[in-house]
Amino acid sequence: MAILEVRDLSRSFGGLQAVFNVSFTVKNGSIKALIGPNGAGKTTLFNLISGFLKPDTGSVLFNNQKIHGLKPYQVAGKGLSRTFQHIKLFHKMTVLENIMIGRHIHSKAEFISGMFNLPWTQREEKAIRERSLEILNFLGLSEMADAEATSLAYGQQRIAELARALACEPKLLLLDEPAAGLNMRETAEMAKLIARIRDMGITVLIVEHDMSLVMNISDEIIVLSYGQKIADDIPLAIQKNSEVIRVYLGEEDA
Amino acid sequence: MGHQRYLQILGLISAVIAVQLFTYYTDTGHHLTQLTMSAYYSLVIIGLCLLIGYAGQISLGHAGFFAIGGYISAFLTTHNFLPYKDNYFISFLSKSGLLASREDLYGGQILIFHPWAACIAAVLFAVIVAYLIGGPVLKLKGHYLAMATLGFGIIVYKIVLGTEKFGAADGISDVPSFVLLPGVEITGKLPVRIMNYYVAWVIVIICMIILLNLINSRIGRALRSIHGAEDASNAMGVNTAKYKLNTFVLSAAFASVAGVFLTHYNGGIGPSEASVMKSVRYVAIVAVGGMANLWGALIMGVLLNFLSLRGYFGTYDDAVFGGILILIMLFAPEGLLRIDLFRSLKGMFLKISDSKEKT
Amino acid sequence: MNIELFFQYIVAGITYGAIYSIVAIGFNIIYNTTGIINFAQGEFVMIGGMTAVTLHSFFPLPYAILLAVIITMIAGALIEIIFIRWLVNPSVLRMIIITIGISILLREAALYIWGEKVRGLPYFTGTSVSSLSIGGVHVSPQVLWVIGISAVIVVALNLFFSYTMPGRQMRACASNRDAARLCGVSASNMITLSFVLSAGIGALAGCVVSPITYVQYESGTGLAIKGFTVAILGGLGNSMAAVAAGLILGILESLSIWVMPTAYKDVISISILLLMLFVKPSGLFGSKEAASLKEF
Ligand SMILES: Nc1ncnc2c1ncn2[C@@H]1O[C@H](COP(=O)(O)OP(=O)(O)OP(=O)(O)O)[C@@H](O)[C@H]1O
Ligand SMILES: [Mg+2]
Numbered sequence: 001m002a003i004l005e006v007r008d009l010s011r012s013f014g015g016l017q018a019v020f021n022v023s024f025t026v027k028n029g030s031i032k033a034l035i036g037p038n039g040a041g042k043t044t045l046f047n048l049i050s051g052f053l054k055p056d057t058g059s060v061l062f063n064n065q066k067i068h069g070l071k072p073y074q075v076a077g078k079g080l081s082r083t084f085q086h087i088k089l090f091h092k093m094t095v096l097e098n099i100m101i102g103r104h105i106h107s108k109a110e111f112i113s114g115m116f117n118l119p120w121t122q123r124e125e126k127a128i129r130e131r132s133l134e135i136l137n138f139l140g141l142s143e144m145a146d147a148e149a150t151s152l153a154y155g156q157q158r159i160a161e162l163a164r165a166l167a168c169e170p171k172l173l174l175l176d177e178p179a180a181g182l183n184m185r186e187t188a189e190m191a192k193l194i195a196r197i198r199d200m201g202i203t204v205l206i207v208e209h210d211m212s213l214v215m216n217i218s219d220e221i222i223v224l225s226y227g228q229k230i231a232d233d234i235p236l237a238i239q240k241n242s243e244v245i246r247v248y249l250g251e252e253d254a
Numbered sequence: 255m256g257h258q259r260y261l262q263i264l265g266l267i268s269a270v271i272a273v274q275l276f277t278y279y280t281d282t283g284h285h286l287t288q289l290t291m292s293a294y295y296s297l298v299i300i301g302l303c304l305l306i307g308y309a310g311q312i313s314l315g316h317a318g319f320f321a322i323g324g325y326i327s328a329f330l331t332t333h334n335f336l337p338y339k340d341n342y343f344i345s346f347l348s349k350s351g352l353l354a355s356r357e358d359l360y361g362g363q364i365l366i367f368h369p370w371a372a373c374i375a376a377v378l379f380a381v382i383v384a385y386l387i388g389g390p391v392l393k394l395k396g397h398y399l400a401m402a403t404l405g406f407g408i409i410v411y412k413i414v415l416g417t418e419k420f421g422a423a424d425g426i427s428d429v430p431s432f433v434l435l436p437g438v439e440i441t442g443k444l445p446v447r448i449m450n451y452y453v454a455w456v457i458v459i460i461c462m463i464i465l466l467n468l469i470n471s472r473i474g475r476a477l478r479s480i481h482g483a484e485d486a487s488n489a490m491g492v493n494t495a496k497y498k499l500n501t502f503v504l505s506a507a508f509a510s511v512a513g514v515f516l517t518h519y520n521g522g523i524g525p526s527e528a529s530v531m532k533s534v535r536y537v538a539i540v541a542v543g544g545m546a547n548l549w550g551a552l553i554m555g556v557l558l559n560f561l562s563l564r565g566y567f568g569t570y571d572d573a574v575f576g577g578i579l580i581l582i583m584l585f586a587p588e589g590l591l592r593i594d595l596f597r598s599l600k601g602m603f604l605k606i607s608d609s610k611e612k613t
Numbered sequence: 614m615n616i617e618l619f620f621q622y623i624v625a626g627i628t629y630g631a632i633y634s635i636v637a638i639g640f641n642i643i644y645n646t647t648g649i650i651n652f653a654q655g656e657f658v659m660i661g662g663m664t665a666v667t668l669h670s671f672f673p674l675p676y677a678i679l680l681a682v683i684i685t686m687i688a689g690a691l692i693e694i695i696f697i698r699w700l701v702n703p704s705v706l707r708m709i710i711i712t713i714g715i716s717i718l719l720r721e722a723a724l725y726i727w728g729e730k731v732r733g734l735p736y737f738t739g740t741s742v743s744s745l746s747i748g749g750v751h752v753s754p755q756v757l758w759v760i761g762i763s764a765v766i767v768v769a770l771n772l773f774f775s776y777t778m779p780g781r782q783m784r785a786c787a788s789n790r791d792a793a794r795l796c797g798v799s800a801s802n803m804i805t806l807s808f809v810l811s812a813g814i815g816a817l818a819g820c821v822v823s824p825i826t827y828v829q830y831e832s833g834t835g836l837a838i839k840g841f842t843v844a845i846l847g848g849l850g851n852s853m854a855a856v857a858a859g860l861i862l863g864i865l866e867s868l869s870i871w872v873m874p875t876a877y878k879d880v881i882s883i884s885i886l887l888l889m890l891f892v893k894p895s896g897l898f899g900s901k902e903a904a905s906l907k908e909f
Binding site for chain 1 (some may be wrong): 464465467468470471472473474475476478479481482483485486487488489490491492493494495500504546
């Protein structure tokens with residue numbers, strides 16, 4: 001069963017066709033990778049799915065519900081959360097507070113209840129804090145809970161972003177180059193982590209340039225080039241696909 | 255966490271009482287007048303602190319909201335509605351007890367709004383204006399946001415300055431006192447100076463508690479996340495547009511309430527309350543207080559307003575605030591209370607000697 | 614509607630519009646090299662005018678103006694060197710507040726030096742009552758001076774940016790600061806230069822317009838907000854469009870007197886600013902994409 005279905009999605013910037021007529025599905029409980037050369041339109045596709053950009057044409061269905069045209073926070077509310085290629089942790093907030101923002105969609109205190117610090121909001125705050133600490137524990141970051149998030153080492157910032165997205169308890173997680181800037185050991189750990197997240201029942205759609213990571217963990221791979229889908233298959237088949245090889249070798253030539 | 259918050263409030267309450275007792279025993283009770291006014295100005299400042307420091311949205315137009323509150327309540331409580339008493343709407347208001355008869359200075363009968371009705375109308379109007387302009391204004395960022403709010407402030411200023419009914423350059427005077435409860439009235443009259451000092455500070459303390467609760471709640475955290483990385487906040491499910499708008503409206507409400515009360519306390523309001531310089535001054539104080547620091551904003555709000563109202567800055571009043579703004583932003587953008595002066599100064603000298611070496 | 618009066622209003626509109634355009638171009642020059650909106654831009658105009666008036670009691674008019682422009686340029690350079698140059702990656706909020714602070718200090722300094730009195734240079738040619746008749750419309754010669762000098766400023770700036778080395782370097786900085794630095798352009802010198810330039814043209818504008826509008830220590834704020842409105846109408850950073858936008862705003866404002874009391878004249882133009890910001894912040898002529906690529 002498909003948790004995400006993208007149909008004929010297109011988006012251009014001025015004269016540049018960043019994503020053109022892309023269709024694919026993501027199976028529930030799987031890891032699907034999205035690869036392609038720089039500028040292929042991968043991040044743009046993520047932005048279209050998560051509500052940061054509006055498609056020119058086409059549709060995005062999440063659990064058979066239309067989500068294109070929704071605002072990012074509405075998409076998040078439906079159970080789809082994401083990380084960013086360029087880390088976007090909240091400045092001047094601790095790691096724990098960053099993760100606690102992830103619990104936002106699972107809590108309810110609004111302006112009035114917050115202003116009067118009602119007993120139920122106090123209980124809710126406590127629950128948010130405990131659940132966030134659990135998640136930090138799961139990812140091995142609990143020692144850094146009170147450090148300012150943007151002061152962490154780069155690799156830890158990537159994990160903190162992942163933790164924040166996980167705190168939303170999403171059904172589908174979009175990861176935009178989670179291993180970018182990580183060393184080999186960290187990349188391997190990230191791969192394990194992503195596999196564990198899938199095993200928890202969370203579907204993952206991942207953009208990544210690190211081929212060993214992609215080939216190892218993904219169930220299926222889509223290849224994008226100049227905004228168009230040129231392949232969509234299991235890893236073994238992708239490795240043999242001549243079109244894909246041409247695109248990647250062509251890139252090396254340049 | 256919670257305990258610390260209440261201890262701080264307790265400290266504030268003791269300080270308020272201690273200051274009053276001090277002025278009583280040293281026979282310096284006249285200072286209470288400026289302390290009362292500073293308290294009302296501080297309401298604008300702590301509201302603005304929530305908006306700028308926590309939600310990260312600058313406003314250079316909050317004097318506009320202060321003026322809307324002050325002017326509307328001043329107008330409704332001084333303008334004679336007697337000539338319109340046959341008007342359907344006015345007679346309806348009159349029958350519902352929202353209007354009151356009063357003798358004017360010359361002994362004639364005039365029909366004016368009850369201060370409570372005027373107050374509610376004024377704050378409501380400010381809130382509506384904030385909602386209407388807040389929607390499109392808060393979509394803007396950086397310079398665009400600054401200029402749009404500045405533009406709003408100037409529009410309010412030009413309107414009160416150019417409107418005869420608002421007294422044009424003279425403003426509105428003879429605003430009556432505001433009877434909050436039987437026996438408790440907001441007025442500048444000397445015999446009730448001490449009571450008014452406490453009234454103002456009770457209002458400030460209540461507002462402080464509300465805001466402290468808010469910033470320590472889920473909403474406060476969401477606001478800080480908007481400041482920290484708005485996109486990411488949205489991706490985490492925070493309705494950033496709504497939260498920014500609510501905060502803007504809340505801070506506008508604080509400013510208008512301050513405008514209403516201070517106008518009754520002073521017995522009038524003039525166009526300078528709506529001026530750009532006032533808006534800038536509020537921002538300056540928030541900056542000195544440390545941006546995301548409600549206590550800093552309150553302390554600096556009281557201190558700087560008090561010094562300014564007592565005339566310590568003389569004719570250099572505006573220059574002092576301009577200078578404060580620059581110095582703080584150059585050397586201690588995190589605010590005075592966490593001053594990192596030494597490092598910035600060193601950085602500046604290194605830079606200068608650096609560029610000298612190069613040439 | 615009286616047709617002659619109508620043209621009279623149009624001429625007045627063009628005069629003010631020309632000045633707004635110059636202020637807007639001043640904003641654009643600094644914005645392009647630094648990404649900063651200099652809230653003290655209006656004060657350059659005020660200082661230029663005030664200084665020229667004072668110097669005119671010692672020197673003949675042309676020298677007084679020349680000196681005033683040079684003094685204001687030096688002030689512009691000093692401001693950049695003292696307050697801006699050494700900041701490392703300042704946030705937008707910080708820059709806004711700093712330039713606001715500078716504008717307040719300049720205004721207060723002007724108040725201290727010149728008092729609250731309203732001043733103006735004499736008419737460059739003729740007197741306040743002399744007028745030329747152009748096609749039946751009576752035009753003060755000073756109006757021609759304002760329009761003429763504004764035109765000269767625009768043309769000269771264009772030549773400067775296209776044909777001189779520093780001009781080209783400034784443009785390089787504007788389009789990509791890091792790349793320009795790699796090619797050996799000193800970005801911080803270009804930034805100082807941009808402050809000098811906008812101070813200079815602002816001061817010149819202040820001099821030519823002062824016989825008509827007079828200047829006072831407070832004149833800067835109003836001009837700055839009008840200039841900013843024009844800069845936004847034209848699209849931030851686009852100086853040629855600012856000229857067109859300036860004329861449009863000047864004429865609209867001038868004609869608004871027909872429908873609204875004069876006291877609300879500024880309300881009209883600021884409402885235009887707000888509308889523009891709400892509806893199309895990229896400006897009348899700008900594309901949305903181009904604006905969204907810029908960082909604010
Ligand atoms: N907001 C935007 N405005 C204009 N052009 C854009 C915008 N976002 C992306 N583009 C362009 O669209 C194309 C696709 O960009 P995108 O970021 O989606 O590529 P990508 O596949 O994620 O590349 P990378 O591997 O480098 O992250 C690029 O040419 C980019 O310059
Ligand atoms: Mg990308």
